[in-house]
Amino acid sequence: MNLRPHHFILWGLFIAGMFLMPELVGKGTLRTMIFACYLAMFAISWDILSGRTGYISFGHPFLIGIGAYTTGILTRRYGFPVEASIPIAVLVTMAGGLIVLLPALRIKGSYFALVTLAVMELMYQLVPVVRPDLTGGTRGISRLPALTRGAENGYYLAVGLMLAVALMAWLLMRTRVGTALWAIGMNEESVRGSGLSTTRLKSFAFLVSAGVAGMAGAFYAHYLGTITPRAFFDINVLFQIIVAVLIGGAGTIVGPIIGAFFMVFLLEWLRPYLPGQERFFVYGLIALVIYMYQPRGIMAIVEGAWTRLRGARS
Amino acid sequence: MTFKCGIVTGLAASLLATTAMADIKVGFIGSLSSDTGLSTLRGAEMAIEELNAAGGMNGEQITLVSADTGEDVTEGVKAYEYLAETEEVDFVISGSIDDVSLGWLPRMQEYQIPTLDTWTSYIGIIDMVIEDPETMAPYFMNIASDEALATLYINFGADVLKAQMGWESVVILAEDTAFGEAITGLVTDALGPVAGIEVKEIITYDIGTVDFAPIFSKAQASGADFIYQVSSVNSQVISSQYVKLQVPMAMTGVNVSALGLEYWEDTGGAGGSISTLSPIPSVGFELDPASQKFVDDYQAKYDTRPKIPHFNGFNAYWGLKQAMAAAEEAGGFGDVKAWSAAMKKQDITLEKDGKLWLRYAFWGDDEVEEVTGRTYPHNARFDLTAPYEDAQPSMVVVQWKENGDVGVVYPPEYATTEFEVPSWVK
CATH class of the missing domain: 3.40.50.2300 (Response regulator)
Incomplete structure (x- = not known):
């Protein structure tokens, strides 16, 4: 795995910093950070599959939605305890994703993206009409049991989950499997030529990605307390996830986190000055400028600055 | 210093x-x-x-x-x-x-x-x-609340659409939103049993729809006497296309864009004959x-x-x-x-000409509304029975005329004009 002491120090500092936040910032900021943590988990989950293997998935909200709806239906309609409904939601997401999306992994490039987009759109159309007694139709399901109350508890839960997901993804990407996934993204034929089963590798990446999406979606649903098709299967959810990854830096662990925090905070900081939809225009403009300046995202900008700083010192 | x-x-x-x-x-x-x-x-x-x-x-x-x-x-x-x-x-x-x-x-x-x-x-x-x-x-x-709105609308169905116009069947065109689903459910449940109007078909459309011609064709093919539309998003699109296509059947229902004075401008003057349920006060509603x-x-x-x-x-x-x-x-x-x-x-x-016209009050926690037989705690007070002496009705039906005028057509106590079908339908 090639783990070095500075890795532990950096992770330790990062974790300590995140857990100290409630002492440093107000509750309003913590609420914003909770949303950023969930978006970061969605973004990491997307990046595990798409950022590494190059298979761009437009169907991620579908996976997040399955996790959310499974736990929502189980807890509200069948009285399952949350402790049971969330693990089931993760399994259902992985299974549901496998059945519906895995066959699409045999298709490449933009065709794969379009198939996944079609699956998400199909889900958006189906949820309100298929068994609305279970899904709540277009109004969704309200009064989901809350896991925590208050900004601080919600923050600790969200940041704990995000750090666990980030650490797991980071460790995974330092294994040989992680390296092979990278290689698929660069040249799938070569990986296959070297005797590795790319189908198995992609399936594995997909399962991990779906598991994280389902888990994050389930916790997110309980945080929101209500789920509606528009909040999960909407194209805007997909855009947010992809923009977070691209702005932060695809193919990294910290990149999607930075991207998610940047996006969510920028919009909230703009709110008092531009309370209407104009803030989305400004935010889009800033994101575009960053992407044009450095297509590999904020992570690459930071790394470049760090390299220049070290070069100047030496 | x-x-x-x-x-x-x-x-x-x-x-x-x-x-x-x-x-x-x-x-x-x-x-x-x-x-x-x-x-x-x-x-x-x-x-x-x-x-x-x-x-x-x-x-x-x-x-x-x-x-x-x-x-x-x-x-x-x-x-x-x-x-x-x-x-x-x-x-x-x-x-x-x-x-x-x-x-x-x-x-x-x-x-x-x-x-x-x-x-x-x-x-x-x-x-x-x-x-x-x-x-x-x-x-x-x-x-x-929408149950009260729908209840009074069913009265409109029985008194005007069925008794006055002689219509016996309807096709519902509802947008794919929470609002659309709720109103459709309430209307479907009550139009048949209470107003005696059969629901022939429910057609759901996406809120991004820009071409309603195929949807109107499907509505015509249902053989219903009139269209009931439920639209809260981009409602001016369905209205103006209805007029421009001169769909040969009357259309009423809920059209949120028609609740505002900008409706005429938004439809480019092609919004005449559309009638809609409206909470009170609406456009065309006489004010105290x-x-x-x-x-x-x-x-x-x-x-x-x-x-x-x-x-x-x-x-x-x-x-x-x-x-x-x-x-x-x-x-x-x-x-x-x-x-x-x-x-x-x-x-x-608020009174108008010595009569209670509008009332801003809330239902008591245990107070049962007689028509629906249920309670409405923390909900606006309304009256579902003419002559509306306790409060205003839960809604009125307004209609835009083909010359751009707008008025209330139901209930009669608040009406300022008569309900009409479009000239091309006659």
Whole structure:
């Protein structure tokens, strides 16, 4: 795995910093950070599959939605305890994703993206009409049991989950499997030529990605307390996830986190000055400028600055 | 030294001034880019201006901050959190649509901030008040809930569509939204058994639909006598295409765009003959002197759309005054139960020509409405039985004429014009 002491120090500092936040910032900021943590988990989950293997998935909200709806239906309609409904939601997401999306992994490039987009759109159309007694139709399901109350508890839960997901993804990407996934993204034929089963590798990446999406979606649903098709299967959810990854830096662990925090905070900081939809225009403009300046995202900008700083010192 | 003292004194003075000014904070939650959202916002702004001019609430000035939802559910949750945690508002006034309100309701239950919804009419929220009166104590909805709206609309179906026009079957064209689903369900359940009108088919369409020709063809093929449309998003599109295509069957229902005076302009003058259910007051609705003054003041203050506030603008104006009156009685907004109890007692009666015309009041917790046989705690008071002596009806039906005029066609007690079918249908 090639783990070095500075890795532990950096992770330790990062974790300590995140857990100290409630002492440093107000509750309003913590609420914003909770949303950023969930978006970061969605973004990491997307990046595990798409950022590494190059298979761009437009169907991620579908996976997040399955996790959310499974736990929502189980807890509200069948009285399952949350402790049971969330693990089931993760399994259902992985299974549901496998059945519906895995066959699409045999298709490449933009065709794969379009198939996944079609699956998400199909889900958006189906949820309100298929068994609305279970899904709540277009109004969704309200009064989901809350896991925590208050900004601080919600923050600790969200940041704990995000750090666990980030650490797991980071460790995974330092294994040989992680390296092979990278290689698929660069040249799938070569990986296959070297005797590795790319189908198995992609399936594995997909399962991990779906598991994280389902888990994050389930916790997110309980945080929101209500789920509606528009909040999960909407194209805007997909855009947010992809923009977070691209702005932060695809193919990294910290990149999607930075991207998610940047996006969510920028919009909230703009709110008092531009309370209407104009803030989305400004935010889009800033994101575009960053992407044009450095297509590999904020992570690459930071790394470049760090390299220049070290070069100047030496 | 003198300079430093001056700075310190100046800072202290400005701090004190800020403290004195930061009194009662009201938060608006809703869309800042829709006519409905702006109606609530402006109604609240006008009420606050008047209250402040009269000395504020218990001598404290009232300020307003807004949080845009963009009619998005998640943005709605963020907006409520922003108002609660960052702005620390005392009271929230909402112009949110159904699923956006449902999205932030868990936050309201958590923060326990007194909140008034002026647009959403979802009966499920009133059911939540019944099931969970403790955490829903701060919530009030001062529009008649959709069950009451639909109940009176069924009367329109029986009295006008069936008895007067002789129509016996309907095809429903409903948009794919929470609102569309709810109204469709209520109308479908009641039109047949109560009004004796058979529902031939329900056609659901996406809110992004721009070409309604195939949908209207399908509606015609159903063989129904008339179309019932349910549309709250981009409603002017379906209306104008109906007129331009001269669809040879009458169309009525719920068309939110037709509730505003801009409807005629938005449809390019191609909106005649559309009739819609409307909460009160609507366009074409005769106003009592107090409501007319509100509209006159509104038009003097704002020169952008909506030219006349939608019903929720009136709800916000009177509702905010009632919320402040309740807070005065309860000693502020801090004691939510006391405020809630005081809010329930609020009752504004507006008369026109010596007759009760509009009433802004709430149903008692255990008070059973006779027609529907159920309770409506924390919901706007309405009357489903003519001659509407207890309160105004839950809704009226308005119709845009082919020359651009608009008037109320039902119920007769509030009617200003007759219901007509389009000239090309005759």
